[in-house]
Amino acid sequence: MADVEASGKTVDEAIEKALEELGATRDEVEIEVLEEPRSGVLGVGGHEARVRVRWLDDDDDEDDDGDEEEKDADDDAAGQDEDAGDDAGNAAADGDDGEDAEDAEDEAEYAAQMLDALLEMMGVRADVSIRDAETPGDGLGMAVAVLDIEGDDLGLLIGRRGETLASLQYLVNLMVSHQLGEQFFFTIDVEGYRRRREQTLNSIARRTAEQVKRTRRPATLDPMPANERRIIHLALAEDRYVTTESIGDGDERKVSITLKSPQQR
Numbered sequence: 001m002a003d004v005e006a007s008g009k010t011v012d013e014a015i016e017k018a019l020e021e022l023g024a025t026r027d028e029v030e031i032e033v034l035e036e037p038r039s040g041v042l043g044v045g046g047h048e049a050r051v052r053v054r055w056l057d058d059d060d061d062e063d064d065d066g067d068e069e070e071k072d073a074d075d076d077a078a079g080q081d082e083d084a085g086d087d088a089g090n091a092a093a094d095g096d097d098g099e100d101a102e103d104a105e106d107e108a109e110y111a112a113q114m115l116d117a118l119l120e121m122m123g124v125r126a127d128v129s130i131r132d133a134e135t136p137g138d139g140l141g142m143a144v145a146v147l148d149i150e151g152d153d154l155g156l157l158i159g160r161r162g163e164t165l166a167s168l169q170y171l172v173n174l175m176v177s178h179q180l181g182e183q184f185f186f187t188i189d190v191e192g193y194r195r196r197r198e199q200t201l202n203s204i205a206r207r208t209a210e211q212v213k214r215t216r217r218p219a220t221l222d223p224m225p226a227n228e229r230r231i232i233h234l235a236l237a238e239d240r241y242v243t244t245e246s247i248g249d250g251d252e253r254k255v256s257i258t259l260k261s262p263q264q265r
Contacts, residue, residue: 003054004052004053008048009037015031016062018051018053030054034050037049044220050150065127077229077232097210104145109130125151126154127149128148128149129148130145131146132143135232137195137198138187138189138194146188147172147186147189154190154191162197163227165188165189173185175222179182201232202231202235205232208221209241216259221255236257241260242257242259
């Protein structure tokens, strides 16, 4: 048996299992930790430690047999290193991008599992899917991914003016960031509510901007959470005649739309 893989609640437990199966002691083998253990939350997202153990003699024999071949291969490779330099650099860069994408996918899967567990605890029957952020309402440029919740009679997850949805999103982001030890942001949507709300906010922004231009008087919108104010700001960012700013404190923070001065246009 060349090598053995084993899992356990800790790395040491996984190693002991592999050694027992291989019939070896620690000084006779090479140990490779494939995966550190991670605890889950609400019974999801965790996994055990995983290791690979192989006999030291296996590698030593292969090294002895292959010394002559390796010398020849090294001579050949020396002549190829200079030509391969650029290709290697490009491949490394591509590899980094691929690893980043894979990490984001793993994080999104973990967040989706946590959200699914929360919904189950709430007695809500729904499906959770993952997609990329596409618009400001999705959290484009900020969110790792969007977690879409789909099902029947999910209005209770949205709440008045999206307050329940905002709380659910905050809770999932907090739990995921705590468990993974790094700050992550995911947008959570229910049956396309955020996309519809974004369309409404864009209409309000354009309509109010036209009113300000017509009357030449500033206008202040109703209080909104930060993500909705951001949509208003972005909707009018390219308008050469009006400017926006957030005013007020706490839950009463709102967007003010005013005419730009001639010098600002």
